[in-house]
Amino acid sequence: MNIFCYPGVMKTKTVCDLLGVELGIGPEFGFRARVPLSHNRFDRTEVDMKVGDLLVEAKLTEADFQSKAAEMVESYRDFDAVFEVARLPRREDSYLSYQLIRNVLAAYANHCSFCVMLDARRPDLLEAWYAVMSCVRLHEVRMRCKVLTWQELAESLPKRVQQFLVEKYGIIGPHNSGEDRSTFNPEELA
Secondary structure, eight states: OGGGGSTTGGGOHHHHHHHTOOTTOOOEEEEEOOOBBSTTOBOOOEEEEEETTEEEEEOSSOSOSOOEEHHHHTTBTTHHHHBOGGGSOEETTEESOHHHHHHHHHHHHHTOEEEEEEOTTOHHHHHHHHHHHTTBOOHHHHTTEEEEEHHHHHTTSOHHHHHHHHHHHOOOOTTOTTOOOTTOOGGGTO
């Protein structure tokens, strides 16, 4: 997520257009969305990033979107209103892709949009996203949710940030695979 701190990234029109946010808005990391639970309580977990009215879950090195006990997931106040619960992916007594479920609920509760950012080389994560999105029953919520690959984003980032993504993660924008990036020091962004 540190790429969004790099000078000028959030002042790049193409980046802001991809995210669907206003030009120049700064990111807030570790946003406490306070997703409503039953009995007037709130979830205390954090969303990776909030930019304007966009919540972002970023997946780059993690294996999956985690699973969570059904009892916990079903304790979200708006769970039944937002999702076709019977269709959500499950394994035994747990819901799969818990982070996606929680963040869609966070977007709903906070009147925000939601974007999951993932690596295009991970079709399993994209499939997990679509499995959850196909269960969102509210049209207005579905329309505020999107997916963006790091590769799509990389192409719009400053050259030094593109080099960082290549050096650290092997992420190359779809049209930038032939550029020389040998002069970059990834520690400049650390």
